[in-house]
Protein backbone atom coordinates (compact mmCIF):
# COMPACT_ATOMS: atom_id res chain seq x y z
CA UNK A 1 0.00 0.00 0.00
CA UNK A 2 2.74 2.47 0.92
CA UNK A 3 5.25 3.67 -1.55
CA UNK A 4 8.29 5.52 -0.15
CA UNK A 5 7.79 7.82 2.82
CA UNK A 6 7.06 11.40 1.82
CA UNK A 7 8.55 13.35 4.74
CA UNK A 8 10.96 15.30 2.51
CA UNK A 9 8.17 16.64 0.30
CA UNK A 10 5.83 17.57 3.15
CA UNK A 11 6.85 21.19 3.56
CA UNK A 12 6.43 21.95 -0.16
CA UNK A 13 3.19 19.98 -0.12
CA UNK A 14 1.84 21.94 2.84
CA UNK A 15 2.53 25.19 0.96
CA UNK A 16 0.84 23.92 -2.21
CA UNK A 17 4.15 23.89 -4.11
CA UNK A 18 4.10 20.38 -5.63
CA UNK A 19 2.66 19.26 -8.97
CA UNK A 20 -0.87 17.83 -9.06
CA UNK A 21 0.11 14.18 -9.56
CA UNK A 22 2.75 14.32 -6.84
CA UNK A 23 0.29 16.02 -4.52
CA UNK A 24 -2.21 13.22 -5.11
CA UNK A 25 0.45 10.62 -4.41
CA UNK A 26 1.43 12.35 -1.17
CA UNK A 27 -2.20 12.77 -0.04
CA UNK A 28 -2.81 9.09 -0.67
CA UNK A 29 0.31 8.11 1.24
CA UNK A 30 -0.73 10.31 4.19
CA UNK A 31 -4.04 8.51 4.50
CA UNK A 32 -2.27 5.24 5.16
CA UNK A 33 1.02 6.18 6.87
CA UNK A 34 0.97 7.19 10.54
CA UNK A 35 4.61 8.21 10.51
CA UNK A 36 4.31 10.71 7.66
CA UNK A 37 0.93 11.90 8.91
CA UNK A 38 2.44 12.82 12.29
CA UNK A 39 5.17 14.83 10.57
CA UNK A 40 2.60 16.47 8.36
CA UNK A 41 0.56 17.51 11.45
CA UNK A 42 3.67 19.15 12.90
CA UNK A 43 4.44 21.06 9.72
CA UNK A 44 0.83 22.16 9.42
CA UNK A 45 0.92 23.40 12.99
CA UNK A 46 4.04 25.43 12.16
CA UNK A 47 2.30 27.02 9.17
CA UNK A 48 -0.70 27.73 11.38
CA UNK A 49 1.44 29.53 13.97
CA UNK A 50 3.22 31.49 11.24
CA UNK A 51 -0.17 32.64 9.94
CA UNK A 52 -1.05 34.00 13.34
CA UNK A 53 2.13 36.03 13.83
CA UNK A 54 1.26 39.73 14.09
CA UNK A 55 2.77 42.09 11.49
CA UNK A 56 4.95 44.70 13.20
CA UNK A 57 6.22 47.92 11.70
CA UNK A 58 9.98 48.48 11.68
CA UNK A 59 11.01 51.20 14.15
CA UNK A 60 11.58 54.69 12.70
CA UNK A 61 15.23 54.63 13.73
CA UNK A 62 15.83 51.79 11.26
CA UNK A 63 14.43 53.82 8.35
CA UNK A 64 16.49 56.84 9.35
CA UNK A 65 19.61 54.75 9.42
CA UNK A 66 18.83 53.27 5.99
CA UNK A 67 18.14 56.71 4.57
CA UNK A 68 21.42 57.98 5.99
CA UNK A 69 23.33 55.13 4.42
CA UNK A 70 21.72 55.67 1.02
CA UNK A 71 22.38 59.39 1.21
CA UNK A 72 25.95 58.69 2.10
CA UNK A 73 26.25 56.31 -0.79
CA UNK A 74 24.82 58.66 -3.42
CA UNK A 75 26.20 61.87 -1.97
CA UNK A 76 22.80 63.48 -1.58
CA UNK A 77 23.53 64.94 1.81
CA UNK A 78 25.42 67.78 0.23
CA UNK A 79 28.78 66.56 1.44
CA UNK A 80 31.31 64.74 -0.58
CA UNK A 81 30.53 61.11 -0.55
CA UNK A 82 32.70 59.26 1.94
CA UNK A 83 33.69 55.93 0.59
CA UNK A 84 33.16 53.62 3.50
CA UNK A 85 32.31 50.59 1.40
CA UNK A 86 34.34 48.47 -0.96
CA UNK A 87 34.70 50.02 -4.44
CA UNK A 88 32.47 47.62 -6.34
CA UNK A 89 29.61 48.26 -3.96
CA UNK A 90 29.82 51.98 -4.68
CA UNK A 91 29.94 51.35 -8.40
CA UNK A 92 26.91 49.10 -8.44
CA UNK A 93 24.79 51.48 -6.48
CA UNK A 94 25.54 54.68 -8.33
CA UNK A 95 24.50 53.95 -11.88
CA UNK A 96 22.10 51.10 -11.28
CA UNK A 97 20.08 52.22 -8.34
CA UNK A 98 16.92 53.50 -10.13
CA UNK A 99 16.71 50.56 -12.55
CA UNK A 100 17.46 48.07 -9.81
CA UNK A 101 14.89 49.63 -7.50
CA UNK A 102 12.31 49.57 -10.30
CA UNK A 103 12.86 45.89 -11.07
CA UNK A 104 12.90 44.98 -7.39
CA UNK A 105 9.69 46.89 -6.74
CA UNK A 106 8.05 45.26 -9.77
CA UNK A 107 9.09 41.81 -8.63
CA UNK A 108 7.95 42.48 -5.11
CA UNK A 109 4.58 43.69 -6.37
CA UNK A 110 4.13 40.60 -8.56
CA UNK A 111 5.01 38.24 -5.72
CA UNK A 112 2.81 40.13 -3.26
CA UNK A 113 -0.10 40.13 -5.70
CA UNK A 114 0.26 36.40 -6.36
CA UNK A 115 0.41 35.62 -2.66
CA UNK A 116 -2.46 37.97 -1.94
CA UNK A 117 -4.79 36.53 -4.60
CA UNK A 118 -3.94 32.96 -3.48
CA UNK A 119 -4.56 33.93 0.11
CA UNK A 120 -7.85 35.67 -0.70
CA UNK A 121 -9.04 32.69 -2.74
CA UNK A 122 -8.08 30.14 -0.08
CA UNK A 123 -8.94 31.97 3.09
CA UNK A 124 -11.74 34.37 2.28
CA UNK A 125 -14.08 34.27 5.25
CA UNK A 126 -17.14 32.90 3.42
CA UNK A 127 -18.21 29.96 1.28
CA UNK A 128 -20.35 30.09 -1.86
CA UNK A 129 -23.70 28.34 -1.57
CA UNK A 130 -25.91 27.12 -4.44
CA UNK A 131 -29.59 26.35 -3.99
CA UNK A 132 -30.52 22.81 -5.13
CA UNK A 133 -34.22 22.74 -4.10
CA UNK A 134 -36.76 24.94 -2.31
CA UNK A 135 -35.53 28.04 -0.49
CA UNK A 136 -32.74 27.47 2.00
CA UNK A 137 -32.03 30.30 4.47
CA UNK A 138 -28.72 31.95 5.27
CA UNK A 139 -29.27 33.70 8.61
CA UNK A 140 -32.75 35.25 8.22
CA UNK A 141 -32.36 35.73 4.46
CA UNK A 142 -34.04 33.38 1.97
CA UNK A 143 -31.62 32.36 -0.76
CA UNK A 144 -32.22 32.89 -4.46
CA UNK A 145 -30.06 30.79 -6.73
CA UNK A 146 -26.80 31.49 -4.97
CA UNK A 147 -25.59 32.99 -1.72
CA UNK A 148 -22.62 33.40 0.57
CA UNK A 149 -22.20 31.77 3.94
CA UNK A 150 -19.96 33.94 6.12
CA UNK A 151 -18.05 32.78 9.19
CA UNK A 152 -20.50 32.54 12.10
CA UNK A 153 -23.62 32.36 9.89
CA UNK A 154 -26.17 29.53 9.91
CA UNK A 155 -27.46 27.83 6.76
CA UNK A 156 -30.81 26.18 7.31
CA UNK A 157 -33.01 24.01 5.09
CA UNK A 158 -36.69 23.17 5.66
CA UNK A 159 -38.51 19.95 4.69
CA UNK A 160 -38.34 20.73 0.96
CA UNK A 161 -35.06 22.56 0.44
CA UNK A 162 -31.49 21.48 -0.24
CA UNK A 163 -28.26 23.36 -0.86
CA UNK A 164 -24.68 22.81 -1.93
CA UNK A 165 -21.71 24.55 -0.31
CA UNK A 166 -18.33 25.00 -1.99
CA UNK A 167 -15.63 24.51 0.62
CA UNK A 168 -13.05 26.96 -0.76
CA UNK A 169 -11.31 24.99 -3.49
CA UNK A 170 -11.01 21.74 -1.53
CA UNK A 171 -14.42 20.15 -2.01
CA UNK A 172 -18.13 20.52 -1.53
CA UNK A 173 -20.86 19.65 0.94
CA UNK A 174 -24.49 18.90 0.14
CA UNK A 175 -27.05 19.85 2.74
CA UNK A 176 -30.20 17.69 2.94
CA UNK A 177 -33.68 18.90 4.01
CA UNK A 178 -34.28 19.82 7.68
CA UNK A 179 -30.64 20.56 8.36
CA UNK A 180 -28.81 23.31 10.26
CA UNK A 181 -25.12 24.01 9.64
CA UNK A 182 -22.86 26.90 10.62
CA UNK A 183 -19.53 28.01 9.18
CA UNK A 184 -17.08 28.12 12.09
CA UNK A 185 -13.74 28.70 10.38
CA UNK A 186 -12.24 28.87 6.91
CA UNK A 187 -8.53 29.45 6.35
CA UNK A 188 -5.58 27.76 4.67
CA UNK A 189 -4.93 25.30 7.46
CA UNK A 190 -8.45 24.62 8.69
CA UNK A 191 -12.00 24.60 7.36
CA UNK A 192 -14.63 23.87 9.99
CA UNK A 193 -18.39 23.44 9.83
CA UNK A 194 -20.83 22.78 12.65
CA UNK A 195 -23.68 20.34 11.98
CA UNK A 196 -26.31 20.97 14.67
CA UNK A 197 -29.05 18.82 13.16
CA UNK A 198 -29.91 16.98 9.92
CA UNK A 199 -27.77 15.38 7.26
CA UNK A 200 -24.87 16.42 5.03
CA UNK A 201 -22.67 14.66 2.45
CA UNK A 202 -19.09 15.81 2.01
CA UNK A 203 -16.66 15.23 -0.87
CA UNK A 204 -13.23 16.56 0.02
CA UNK A 205 -10.04 16.34 -2.02
CA UNK A 206 -7.76 18.16 0.39
CA UNK A 207 -4.84 16.82 2.41
CA UNK A 208 -5.93 14.95 5.56
CA UNK A 209 -7.21 16.87 8.58
CA UNK A 210 -7.98 20.12 6.83
CA UNK A 211 -11.77 19.83 6.87
CA UNK A 212 -13.65 19.27 10.16
CA UNK A 213 -17.30 18.96 11.09
CA UNK A 214 -18.32 19.58 14.71
CA UNK A 215 -21.40 17.70 15.92
CA UNK A 216 -22.92 17.71 19.44
CA UNK A 217 -21.27 14.35 20.17
CA UNK A 218 -17.97 14.36 18.28
CA UNK A 219 -15.81 15.93 15.59
CA UNK A 220 -15.40 14.37 12.13
CA UNK A 221 -11.92 14.97 10.68
CA UNK A 222 -11.61 14.30 6.98
CA UNK A 223 -8.64 12.14 5.96
CA UNK A 224 -9.46 12.42 2.25
CA UNK A 225 -12.61 11.63 0.24
CA UNK A 226 -16.32 11.18 0.83
CA UNK A 227 -18.82 10.58 3.63
CA UNK A 228 -22.27 11.38 4.98
CA UNK A 229 -22.97 12.57 8.50
CA UNK A 230 -26.36 12.72 10.24
CA UNK A 231 -27.30 14.31 13.54
CA UNK A 232 -30.67 13.63 15.22
CA UNK A 233 -32.58 15.91 17.60
CA UNK A 234 -30.94 14.32 20.64
CA UNK A 235 -27.47 15.18 19.29
CA UNK A 236 -26.54 11.57 18.42
CA UNK A 237 -24.81 11.17 15.06
CA UNK A 238 -24.10 8.52 12.48
CA UNK A 239 -21.20 8.61 10.03
CA UNK A 240 -21.05 6.57 6.80
CA UNK A 241 -17.81 6.68 4.85
CA UNK A 242 -18.07 6.04 1.12
CA UNK A 243 -14.44 6.69 0.18
CA UNK A 244 -11.14 7.19 1.97
CA UNK A 245 -10.97 7.58 5.74
CA UNK A 246 -12.63 9.77 8.37
CA UNK A 247 -11.55 10.12 12.01
CA UNK A 248 -14.29 10.69 14.60
CA UNK A 249 -13.11 12.23 17.83
CA UNK A 250 -14.32 13.38 21.21
CA UNK A 251 -11.58 14.32 23.66
CA UNK A 252 -9.16 11.35 23.82
CA UNK A 253 -11.54 8.88 22.18
CA UNK A 254 -10.98 8.41 18.45
CA UNK A 255 -12.43 6.06 15.84
CA UNK A 256 -10.80 5.64 12.44
CA UNK A 257 -13.49 4.84 9.88
CA UNK A 258 -12.61 3.56 6.38
CA UNK A 259 -14.80 3.38 3.26
CA UNK A 260 -17.67 0.93 3.64
CA UNK A 261 -17.73 1.38 7.41
CA UNK A 262 -19.95 3.40 9.75
CA UNK A 263 -19.66 4.76 13.25
CA UNK A 264 -22.27 6.17 15.66
CA UNK A 265 -21.70 8.79 18.35
CA UNK A 266 -23.68 9.70 21.48
CA UNK A 267 -23.64 12.93 23.51
CA UNK A 268 -21.54 12.52 26.63
CA UNK A 269 -19.98 9.29 25.33
CA UNK A 270 -18.44 10.22 21.99
CA UNK A 271 -17.73 7.92 19.05
CA UNK A 272 -18.67 4.26 19.31
CA UNK A 273 -16.65 1.48 17.70
CA UNK A 274 -16.49 1.60 13.88
CA UNK A 275 -17.94 -1.35 11.97
CA UNK A 276 -18.35 -2.47 8.37
CA UNK A 277 -21.91 -2.00 7.19
CA UNK A 278 -21.97 -5.48 5.67
CA UNK A 279 -21.30 -7.09 9.07
CA UNK A 280 -24.16 -9.34 10.29
CA UNK A 281 -27.12 -7.65 11.95
CA UNK A 282 -26.42 -9.59 15.17
CA UNK A 283 -22.89 -8.19 15.15
CA UNK A 284 -24.09 -4.60 14.69
CA UNK A 285 -26.84 -4.86 17.35
CA UNK A 286 -24.44 -6.39 19.89
CA UNK A 287 -21.86 -3.69 19.16
CA UNK A 288 -24.42 -0.91 19.78
CA UNK A 289 -25.24 -2.55 23.13
CA UNK A 290 -21.53 -2.69 24.03
CA UNK A 291 -20.89 0.90 22.96
CA UNK A 292 -23.82 2.78 24.36
CA UNK A 293 -25.98 0.80 26.83
CA UNK A 294 -25.12 1.26 30.49
CA UNK A 295 -23.95 -1.84 32.32
CA UNK A 296 -27.00 -2.95 34.34
CA UNK A 297 -25.19 -5.84 36.00
CA UNK A 298 -27.36 -8.44 34.23
CA UNK A 299 -24.46 -9.79 32.18
CA UNK A 300 -25.90 -8.35 28.95
CA UNK A 301 -22.60 -6.62 28.14
CA UNK A 302 -20.68 -9.89 28.39
CA UNK A 303 -23.22 -11.58 26.12
CA UNK A 304 -22.96 -8.71 23.63
CA UNK A 305 -19.17 -9.08 23.52
CA UNK A 306 -19.55 -12.82 23.01
CA UNK A 307 -21.85 -12.19 20.02
CA UNK A 308 -19.48 -9.60 18.51
CA UNK A 309 -16.51 -11.98 18.77
CA UNK A 310 -18.48 -14.95 17.49
CA UNK A 311 -19.86 -13.10 14.46
CA UNK A 312 -16.63 -11.26 13.56
CA UNK A 313 -15.19 -11.93 10.09
CA UNK A 314 -11.60 -11.27 9.02
CA UNK A 315 -12.49 -7.74 7.93
CA UNK A 316 -14.19 -7.03 11.26
CA UNK A 317 -10.73 -6.88 12.86
CA UNK A 318 -11.37 -3.16 12.26
CA UNK A 319 -13.94 -3.31 15.08
CA UNK A 320 -11.92 -5.68 17.26
CA UNK A 321 -8.79 -3.51 17.00
CA UNK A 322 -10.73 -0.50 18.32
CA UNK A 323 -12.37 -2.68 21.01
CA UNK A 324 -8.98 -3.60 22.49
CA UNK A 325 -8.79 -0.02 23.83
CA UNK A 326 -12.36 0.01 25.07
CA UNK A 327 -12.58 -3.16 27.17
CA UNK A 328 -10.37 -4.33 30.03
CA UNK A 329 -8.97 -7.39 31.80
CA UNK A 330 -10.49 -10.71 30.81
CA UNK A 331 -12.55 -9.09 28.04
CA UNK A 332 -9.44 -7.62 26.38
CA UNK A 333 -7.88 -11.09 26.46
CA UNK A 334 -10.93 -12.51 24.68
CA UNK A 335 -10.74 -9.81 21.99
CA UNK A 336 -7.01 -10.46 21.52
CA UNK A 337 -7.59 -14.20 21.15
CA UNK A 338 -10.35 -13.77 18.54
CA UNK A 339 -8.28 -11.22 16.61
CA UNK A 340 -5.25 -13.49 16.60
CA UNK A 341 -7.40 -16.36 15.33
CA UNK A 342 -8.68 -14.19 12.46
CA UNK A 343 -5.26 -12.69 11.66
CA UNK A 344 -2.15 -13.73 13.63
CA UNK A 345 -0.26 -10.67 14.88
CA UNK A 346 2.90 -9.77 12.94
CA UNK A 347 6.36 -10.41 14.39
CA UNK A 348 7.25 -7.99 17.24
CA UNK A 349 3.61 -7.80 18.35
CA UNK A 350 3.21 -9.84 21.54
CA UNK A 351 0.15 -10.88 23.53
CA UNK A 352 1.58 -9.26 26.63
CA UNK A 353 2.27 -5.98 24.75
CA UNK A 354 -1.20 -5.81 23.26
CA UNK A 355 -2.85 -6.51 26.62
CA UNK A 356 -1.03 -3.57 28.19
CA UNK A 357 -2.01 -1.44 25.13
CA UNK A 358 1.55 -0.86 23.90
CA UNK A 359 0.93 1.90 21.36
CA UNK A 360 3.74 0.91 19.02
CA UNK A 361 2.61 -2.71 18.83
CA UNK A 362 -1.03 -1.82 18.35
CA UNK A 363 -0.17 0.51 15.48
CA UNK A 364 2.10 -2.09 13.95
CA UNK A 365 -0.77 -4.57 13.95
CA UNK A 366 -3.15 -1.92 12.63
CA UNK A 367 -0.76 -1.08 9.79
CA UNK A 368 -0.64 -4.76 8.93
CA UNK A 369 -4.44 -5.05 8.83
CA UNK A 370 -5.25 -1.70 7.18
CA UNK A 371 -4.91 -3.11 3.69
CA UNK A 372 -7.85 -5.42 4.30
CA UNK A 373 -9.90 -2.62 5.89
CA UNK A 374 -9.60 -0.04 3.14
CA UNK A 375 -10.78 -0.78 -0.32
CA UNK A 376 -7.58 0.38 -1.93
CA UNK A 377 -8.59 0.04 -5.57
CA UNK A 378 -11.85 1.90 -4.93
CA UNK A 379 -9.87 4.66 -3.28
CA UNK A 380 -7.46 4.93 -6.19
CA UNK A 381 -10.32 5.06 -8.67
CA UNK A 382 -11.92 7.91 -6.74
CA UNK A 383 -8.69 9.85 -6.62
CA UNK A 384 -8.28 9.47 -10.35
CA UNK A 385 -11.87 10.57 -10.92
CA UNK A 386 -11.47 13.59 -8.67
CA UNK A 387 -8.19 14.67 -10.20
CA UNK A 388 -9.27 14.29 -13.77
CA UNK A 389 -12.42 16.20 -12.76
CA UNK A 390 -10.35 19.00 -11.24
CA UNK A 391 -7.99 19.09 -14.20
CA UNK A 392 -10.97 19.20 -16.54
CA UNK A 393 -12.36 22.15 -14.63
CA UNK A 394 -9.06 24.00 -14.71
CA UNK A 395 -8.67 23.39 -18.44
CA UNK A 396 -12.29 24.44 -19.00
CA UNK A 397 -11.62 27.69 -17.17
CA UNK A 398 -8.52 28.32 -19.18
CA UNK A 399 -10.33 27.75 -22.46
CA UNK A 400 -13.04 30.20 -21.43
CA UNK A 401 -10.45 32.98 -20.88
Ligand SMILES: [Zn+2]
Pocket residue numbers: 002004005006007029033034035036037
Ligand atom coordinates in the same frame (compact mmCIF):
# COMPACT_ATOMS: atom_id res chain seq x y z
ZN1 LIG B 1 5.18 7.38 5.16
